[in-house]
Amino acid sequence: MVELVGVTKTYPNGAGALRGVDLTVQDGEFVYLIGPSGAGKSSLLRLLYREERPTRGTVVVDGVNVGRLRPGQVAMYRRRIGVIFQDFRLLPQWSVYKNVAFALRVTGASPREIRRRVGPALDEVGLWHKRDVLATQLSGGEQQRVAIARAMVHRPRLLLADEPTGNLDPVAAREVHRILLDLNARGTTVIMATHASHLVDDVRRRVVALDAGRVVRDARAGGYAHGG
Amino acid sequence: MAARLLREMWTILTEGVVDFLRTPGIAVASVGTAAVALLLVGAYLVAATNIAHLSRTVSSQVDMRLFLSAGMRPKAERLLAARVRRVAGVRSVTFISKAEALAQLKREFAGNGAVEAVLAEGNPLLDSLDVRTASPAVSDRVARALGRLPGVAHLVYPGQTVARLGAVLTVVRWAGLVLASLLALSSFLVTSNAIRLAVLGRRREIEIMLLVGATRAMVRGPFLVEGMLLGALGGVVATVVTVVGYGAVARALTAAAPFLPIVPPAQVNARLAFDLVLGGVVLGWVGALFALRRLIRVASEA
Numbered sequence: 001m002v003e004l005v006g007v008t009k010t011y012p013n014g015a016g017a018l019r020g021v022d023l024t025v026q027d028g029e030f031v032y033l034i035g036p037s038g039a040g041k042s043s044l045l046r047l048l049y050r051e052e053r054p055t056r057g058t059v060v061v062d063g064v065n066v067g068r069l070r071p072g073q074v075a076m077y078r079r080r081i082g083v084i085f086q087d088f089r090l091l092p093q094w095s096v097y098k099n100v101a102f103a104l105r106v107t108g109a110s111p112r113e114i115r116r117r118v119g120p121a122l123d124e125v126g127l128w129h130k131r132d133v134l135a136t137q138l139s140g141g142e143q144q145r146v147a148i149a150r151a152m153v154h155r156p157r158l159l160l161a162d163e164p165t166g167n168l169d170p171v172a173a174r175e176v177h178r179i180l181l182d183l184n185a186r187g188t189t190v191i192m193a194t195h196a197s198h199l200v201d202d203v204r205r206r207v208v209a210l211d212a213g214r215v216v217r218d219a220r221a222g223g224y225a226h227g228g
Numbered sequence: 229m230a231a232r233l234l235r236e237m238w239t240i241l242t243e244g245v246v247d248f249l250r251t252p253g254i255a256v257a258s259v260g261t262a263a264v265a266l267l268l269v270g271a272y273l274v275a276a277t278n279i280a281h282l283s284r285t286v287s288s289q290v291d292m293r294l295f296l297s298a299g300m301r302p303k304a305e306r307l308l309a310a311r312v313r314r315v316a317g318v319r320s321v322t323f324i325s326k327a328e329a330l331a332q333l334k335r336e337f338a339g340n341g342a343v344e345a346v347l348a349e350g351n352p353l354l355d356s357l358d359v360r361t362a363s364p365a366v367s368d369r370v371a372r373a374l375g376r377l378p379g380v381a382h383l384v385y386p387g388q389t390v391a392r393l394g395a396v397l398t399v400v401r402w403a404g405l406v407l408a409s410l411l412a413l414s415s416f417l418v419t420s421n422a423i424r425l426a427v428l429g430r431r432r433e434i435e436i437m438l439l440v441g442a443t444r445a446m447v448r449g450p451f452l453v454e455g456m457l458l459g460a461l462g463g464v465v466a467t468v469v470t471v472v473g474y475g476a477v478a479r480a481l482t483a484a485a486p487f488l489p490i491v492p493p494a495q496v497n498a499r500l501a502f503d504l505v506l507g508g509v510v511l512g513w514v515g516a517l518f519a520l521r522r523l524i525r526v527a528s529e530a
């Protein structure tokens with residue numbers, strides 16, 4: 001699903017975010033990306049959703065050489081992946097429903113298609129009953145769940161999460177975490193950057209640790225490590 | 229696929245209009261500047277059309293007219309006419325007696341009390357010769373030759389008027405061009421600033437749009453629509469003001485000086501509307517394009 005080979009990312013100001021990263025993620029895997037602040041987790045995810053291009057090396061996602069995408073091809077590519085963030089990035093003055101429908105509307109989906117898809121997406125995160133509530137009136141955990149529904153409304157096979165529980169209290173964090181695990185159980189590949197290692201310890205899944213732009217640990221409780 | 233494209237275009241269009249209505253103060257300001265700039269273009273178009281019309285009218289009339297000295301004998305007049313006819317470059321010569329000239333003048337000013345009163349006091353006119361030249365190119369030379377002939381009281385040579393009108397037209401053209409460019413520039417800046425503010429006001433929305441896979445056309449389209457709408461409305465306002473203004477000026481001039489060849493407003497209005505609205509659309513589009521050039525990228529990174 002995801003393959004990074006010799007990926008280096010140096011920002012124009014000279015900051016080296018990633019240094020020679022090799023990483024392969026199989027279809028259907030759940031990967032925790034951990035490491036201290038500044039390790040390069042967000043940079044790695046930004047390469048995957050083509051917010052940035054690698055300085056060196058190749059990034060391939062679902063058969064697409066992401067670094068080679070021309071600007072005009074980025075939109076279509078992004079419809080194939082979902083992304084969520086620590087700060088949710090909802091439009092606060094809009095209802096829950098409208099926030100999720102927005103992702104479909106801006107890609108030219110028909111009103112019928114929008115109605116058909118938004119319901120299940122909100123059901124999946126347990127918020128259909130709050131569809132008419134404004135985003136600002138939701139708790140942080142609920143906002144992140146709306147963001148997940150929006151990310152999943154295109155039915156992507158890969159979901160990228162950059163510190164999705166970073167702004168949440170432990171209860172809400174556990175709820176969001178559970179939803180991500182559920183999505184993964186139903187087939188979505190998930191890469192979740194986090195420094196909340198207590199979440200990671202709960203579950204026996206693959207953990208990739210970054211430090212100063214390098215992969216310093218790649219372990220899977222189940223056995224085979226260094227998947228690549 | 230076609231339906232999807234149509235829906236995208238519809239969304240772009242409605243978003244553009246909604247965006248325009250969201251900040252009415254800014255919208256009014258940029259429509260206003262566009263209107264002022266285009267109004268000047270309109271005034272220039274009207275002036276240039278009239279000057280061109282005037283010089284065409286003048287040059288289509290007689291090429292030159294020689295007024296004969298008062299009290300000349302008919303025989304001397306015939307001799308003079310024969311000499312004029314022999315000047316190189318002259319094509320035809322017509323004798324017009326002062327009685328004929330008076331009759332024509334009376335016909336032209338029928339109903340104009342002031343003129344009729346003057347003409348009733350006696351005939352102040354002179355006998356004259358209407359001279360047509362072979363081509364406008366030789367008119368200057370012919371005029372000089374005829375001016376030297378004895379018995380010619382004076383010579384009216386519309387070619388001079390045409391040349392002077394041509395000079396006026398050039399000045400109007402340049403002054404209009406410079407002024408209109410300056411105003412168009414300011415209007416362009418105001419419009420592109422309006423669009424810039426609209427983009428900044430929606431940066432979160434844009435960021436999310438790009439994230440969930442909206443095409444660049446979908447992101448930029450509404451702002452281009454908004455810009456073109458601003459410009460088009462400016463063009464409409466400018467058209468209305470120009471049409472109403474020119475209508476009034478034309479009426480007043482026709483009443484005061486009926487002999488002036490004014491271009492009938494009905495003849496220019498459609499062209500004015502087309503030029504000004506199209507000009508506005510182009511202005512708004514370019515302004516929006518300029519504002520979007522870098523902003524979208526900045527917005528998506530913020």
Ligand SMILES: Nc1ncnc2c1ncn2[C@@H]1O[C@H](COP(=O)(O)OP(=O)(O)O)[C@@H](O)[C@H]1O
Pocket residue numbers: 011012013015016017035036037038039040041042043044
């Ligand atoms: N847009 C950027 N421009 C310049 N430097 C950046 C940018 N984003 C991140 N960095 C730098 O790259 C390094 C990795 O940052 P980041 O990927 O955000 O790490 P993490 O998400 O693990 O905290 C840091 O040193 C950071 O300062």
Ligand SMILES: [Mg+2]
Pocket residue numbers: 041042043162
């Ligand atoms: Mg980060």
